[in-house]
Amino acid sequence: MPELSIDRRGYSDPEALVSTEWVAQHLDDPSIRLVESNEDPLVYPSGHVPGAVEIDWTRDLNDQVVRDYVGGEAFAGLCGRLGIGPETTVVFYGDKNNWWAAYAFWVFQLFGHTRARLMDGGRLKWQKEGRSLTREVPSPEPVAYPQADRDDRRIRAFRREVLEHVRGEGPLIDVRSPEEYSGERLHMPDYPNEGALRGGHIPGAASVPWAKAVDPELGTFKSADALRAIYEGEAGLTPDDDVVVYCRIGERSSHTWFVLTHLLGYGKVRNYDGSWTEWGNLVGVPVEK
Amino acid sequence: MPESRDPRPATQDPAAEPPPKLAAFLENLAFFPDRSDRIQFLISVADKYEEVPEEVATRPFPKERQAPHCESEAYVWALPQPDGTLRLHFAVENPQGVSAMAMAAILEDTLSGCTPEEILRVPSDLPYEIFGRELSMGKTMGLLGMVAMVRSAARRLLA
Incomplete structure (x- = not known):
């Protein structure tokens, strides 16, 4: 193609x-x-x-x-x-x-x-594409950048909010591998101290591995129609949904946050950066397999 | 499967030092305590990486040679030589797998010509010693997998 x-x-x-x-x-x-x-x-x-x-x-x-x-x-x-x-x-x-x-x-x-x-x-x-790469590290002229407070409310979710989201049956997208989602394996099977004590996923989360958004041949993002078929057709989201995305530490889910927010125009998507390394170790939260 | 995180697993003599050439490499590395200096040094090592020669293997490389958990798709060959030592070769399929290339170059250079007994003295957590603990979990797993493959080959020869 x-x-x-x-x-x-x-x-x-x-x-x-x-x-x-x-x-x-x-x-x-x-x-x-x-x-x-x-x-x-x-x-x-x-x-x-x-x-x-x-x-x-x-x-x-x-x-x-x-x-x-x-x-x-x-x-x-x-x-x-x-x-x-x-x-x-x-x-x-x-x-x-x-x-x-x-x-x-x-x-x-x-x-x-x-x-x-x-x-x-x-x-x-x-x-x-054979484009040029260099090892020369640039030394940009420093500029003034006004200090701004970090706003965690709009696009970031914390565990308490995720728990409320679960109780309210809000949509969640788990972007990890199917094996991590199912609880078949933890990310670090031999190093539980660096992974999570419990395997599985946050209750109600749909599994949409991040890579589904990318054309495997070209490495570029798929078209909006193809993305809608995945996130809406398969995972059941709608653009008005209040969606929480997560992975293991929040980096892969940033990728999916970008897709939903900027490529599909969803208005309320939050990245739970605590993700499975927090949820899978938390005392007293539900886990689904 | 990767081995125990314990740097002194049961198959490793607690009093053993790494093979001499690897020990010398680690000593050299200690001269670069600064993170960016160490990175530059490791890049110069990665530049020396050479893919497995065609007379040993050609694509598609067999799955059983692939290091477990390595996202850079590293393949490992540990070939017994007539003198009882091992000759190591590697292939790293991801052109962005610079850490894996550095690891391959280090293992090939410092362990080729070692006996299986010497190779079993390689600490299984060697990647931490070389790259520090700032690497991501996924990246570290792959590098640990490369070391584990080499150690497994040595252990099989001694079985």
Whole structure:
């Protein structure tokens, strides 16, 4: 199947996604800041899109003591250091079909930085197309970024809210593998201290592994029609639903949050970043198998 | 299946040191306490990764050679040599699997030519020693799987 251009895929917010070609044409655009965010810390230094800076999910986005995201001051410091001003359009991309890029995108939304895009197909597509990579790390001119409070209410769900959501029979999407969903295996079968004590899923959650949203050949997002067939036809969602998505630590579910929010236009989708590493270890919460 | 997280599993002599070449590599690595320096060093190691030669294996690689849990699709060959040592080869199918390539280059360079007994002295949690504990769970599992494959091959030869 030939690749369908982004503007012909029927997305509700096509501007949230840019193609590799678009990025190639904007490498020298001062209003754009490319950000690579990966699972593997060796990937960015081994070669990245020219001009791209790196955001490391553990070091830059997570608080180093509390299991939480950084606060407004640290976020403003991060952006300022990377040459990202409030008017800068940030284009995220990365390895693993943009898992961590989507995660960084989502964290930026917690701080209200709406000038954000994902590069469709991620780093692998750029690489497969034979586009140039460099090991030269840019040194952007630091800029001032106004400190903004993080808003956790709109697109983030905490365990208490998830429990209320379950009691109210609200829709949940579990984006982990079918084996994790069924409880057949925990993510770390031999290391229970790093996984979860209980296997299974949050009661009422539908299983839609994140990868269903991606064309396996091209690595790009499927068309809106194809996505609707998955999330509405198979999982039974409707665009007006109040949806909670989760995975193991919140990165894969950021990917699905992006799909539902920006590609299908759902108005109320929250990412439960505590996800299974919290729920599967919590005392007193129900688990379904 | 990956082995116990215990760095000293039953098959490993508690008093044993890693094979000399691996021990020397770990000593060199200790000169890079700074995270970014260590990353640069490991990238230079990954650059030395060489895929399994055609005379040993060609695509499609057999599933039984695939390291468990490795998202970078790493394949491992541990071939017994006439002198009783092992020759290691690797293939990493994901072009973004830089950590897996570094791990492959380290294992091939430091363990090829070792006896099975020496290879069983490799700590099963070696990836933590090399990459630190900042790697994600999925990535670490894959690297542990590569080490486990090499150790399993050595153990089979001694059985």
